[in-house]
Amino acid sequence: MAVAKGLQRKRNMREILIEDKLISEEQYKAAEEAAKKDAKSFQQALVELKLVPELKLLKVLADEWGFKAIDLSKMEPPADVVQLLPEALSRKQLCVPFARQENVLFLAMSDPRDFLIIEDMGLRTGFDIKPYLALAPWIIKVLDTVYGKQDSAQVAQLVESVQQSQSQTKADGGEESFSLAADAEKKDISDIDATAPEVEKLVNAIILGALSTKASDIHIEPFEDPNGKNSKVMVRYRVDGMLRAASFSVPWAFRQAINAKIKIMSNSMNITERRIPQSGRIQIIAKGNPIEFRVEMVPTVFGESCVMRILDRASVRVDIKIMGFLPDTEKKLLDQFAGIGGKKNFGLVLVCGPTGSGKSTTLYACLNYVNRPDIKIITAENPVEYNIDGIVQVPVNPDVELGKGKRFDFASALRSFMRLDPDVIMVGEIRDEETAHIALEAAMTGHLVFSTIHTNDAPSALERLTQMGLPRFVVANTMKAVLAQRLARRLCKDCKEEADPTPEELAVFEANGVKVPAGAKVYRAKGCDICKGSGYKGRCGMHELLVLNEEIRLQLLKDPSAIPVKEIAMKNGMRTIAMDGLEKVLLGLTTVKEVLGGAAEKE
Numbered sequence: 001m002a003v004a005k006g007l008q009r010k011r012n013m014r015e016i017l018i019e020d021k022l023i024s025e026e027q028y029k030a031a032e033e034a035a036k037k038d039a040k041s042f043q044q045a046l047v048e049l050k051l052v053p054e055l056k057l058l059k060v061l062a063d064e065w066g067f068k069a070i071d072l073s074k075m076e077p078p079a080d081v082v083q084l085l086p087e088a089l090s091r092k093q094l095c096v097p098f099a100r101q102e103n104v105l106f107l108a109m110s111d112p113r114d115f116l117i118i119e120d121m122g123l124r125t126g127f128d129i130k131p132y133l134a135l136a137p138w139i140i141k142v143l144d145t146v147y148g149k150q151d152s153a154q155v156a157q158l159v160e161s162v163q164q165s166q167s168q169t170k171a172d173g174g175e176e177s178f179s180l181a182a183d184a185e186k187k188d189i190s191d192i193d194a195t196a197p198e199v200e201k202l203v204n205a206i207i208l209g210a211l212s213t214k215a216s217d218i219h220i221e222p223f224e225d226p227n228g229k230n231s232k233v234m235v236r237y238r239v240d241g242m243l244r245a246a247s248f249s250v251p252w253a254f255r256q257a258i259n260a261k262i263k264i265m266s267n268s269m270n271i272t273e274r275r276i277p278q279s280g281r282i283q284i285i286a287k288g289n290p291i292e293f294r295v296e297m298v299p300t301v302f303g304e305s306c307v308m309r310i311l312d313r314a315s316v317r318v319d320i321k322i323m324g325f326l327p328d329t330e331k332k333l334l335d336q337f338a339g340i341g342g343k344k345n346f347g348l349v350l351v352c353g354p355t356g357s358g359k360s361t362t363l364y365a366c367l368n369y370v371n372r373p374d375i376k377i378i379t380a381e382n383p384v385e386y387n388i389d390g391i392v393q394v395p396v397n398p399d400v401e402l403g404k405g406k407r408f409d410f411a412s413a414l415r416s417f418m419r420l421d422p423d424v425i426m427v428g429e430i431r432d433e434e435t436a437h438i439a440l441e442a443a444m445t446g447h448l449v450f451s452t453i454h455t456n457d458a459p460s461a462l463e464r465l466t467q468m469g470l471p472r473f474v475v476a477n478t479m480k481a482v483l484a485q486r487l488a489r490r491l492c493k494d495c496k497e498e499a500d501p502t503p504e505e506l507a508v509f510e511a512n513g514v515k516v517p518a519g520a521k522v523y524r525a526k527g528c529d530i531c532k533g534s535g536y537k538g539r540c541g542m543h544e545l546l547v548l549n550e551e552i553r554l555q556l557l558k559d560p561s562a563i564p565v566k567e568i569a570m571k572n573g574m575r576t577i578a579m580d581g582l583e584k585v586l587l588g589l590t591t592v593k594e595v596l597g598g599a600a601e602k603e
């Protein structure tokens, strides 16, 4: 039977859908038209019109065509696997790699019947391709998540329309106008008015391209061809640390108008000055959020070159004062940063907790707090999550080999930082012995170092460092503080309901040594329109801050195990994560259940 099925001609989508009466002729036509009108794939139109349930469609196609199916709607394939194929090719063929195992690449395809495509993908990637059937809209969603939405096509269209309207002007306008290619080298085309609508459109398109690809920087650079034919203004975006050419280039004739327009937008740069470097700032509103750019213009032999760095203010405004520390914990933490600068405050501050516990947000908040013009801060991050103004941020990638045995990882970044004489260093994560050694060495030699480590509580972080082979006296003398944290869901303030604590809840307070004042109330989650019925909105941090003092240092020299260290720290006033969370229950911020769930969370 299996053989017979293999020999049968496989029915195409139309035959399957109509013969099996999944949809009617009319519905098929409607989907076909919708697909044509919006330049989408047929599968996508079919799903969007909700003519066939997605999983049903997947199943019939998989059965009919004889391929395994994969439900991509529930998956988030790793970006490095998705990127094994070029974006344009993935979009064109509607396919996306979703997993890799040794030499086999698992490829989700909207139509895996085409053997030639599979063979081509194999040749391009060097992997054996294992095709799976997946629906087109899922594939597109994965591509959009990894590469950003496909606004780049719109941008390219925009640029094209501007180019067309320019050649139109030339045709209509006689001698007065210019030809894009021929005149470019003869005449200084500063006569394109910076206020012309095309210029604004182009600048918008360039910025839109950056936002849609989640770029950190935009580079707009003129390259003049001596023959005048291939002169162009190249637009490149830095995405995840890598420079990528935009899918379009700006007509040469616009090179000065664009820069002039950007200068006008900055309100502080001189439009007529093109021979000296200038910098400024631009603020725009995109999707309701203010986004700020730092603009640098530098004269080059071919004209001004412009770099715009996106300062996403919404994200960088991580203020330690609004992170939900209890006042005494906040004071203890900020005390660690007193007198910074001039190598007088040095040592290592660690933040620990499982993935998703908000470690990096806390680190950024600390950096923001110590950030001032006379303090040099440098970071090694993988990847750079937010841009912070005034801080040198270096993306590292421990997983990519650069030449034989060479990697730009946290350890090598740290080593190079020491030569740059910073005051503050942030290194994304201490996950191996080498990084641990260098981080502590940096901390010993006059730098305030911030990092994260994967342990569940603060005392364990100290023990972990000694387990990584660091001498006890180094850990004892160099560590300043360890902050462990978790996140609990925050009660929706619009619907939370006051209640008396239950006996079970009171027992939890008692077991953790948190006093409940007589008549104290707690709150319960209810649910309203604002919190979409969940009863919770946003999250709040639960913190365990261990500040090293003389007693703890002596204990570390004697025995760095977590348990005795924890005892001393608690005697000195350290709250555990659960204790901190329970205090927040009494403040009406969250519930006992959330605290227990969050505090028990494992790595």
Ligand SMILES: [Zn+2]
Binding pocket: 492, 493, 494, 495, 496, 526, 527, 528, 529, 530, 531, 532, 533, 535, 536
């Ligand atoms: Zn609510």
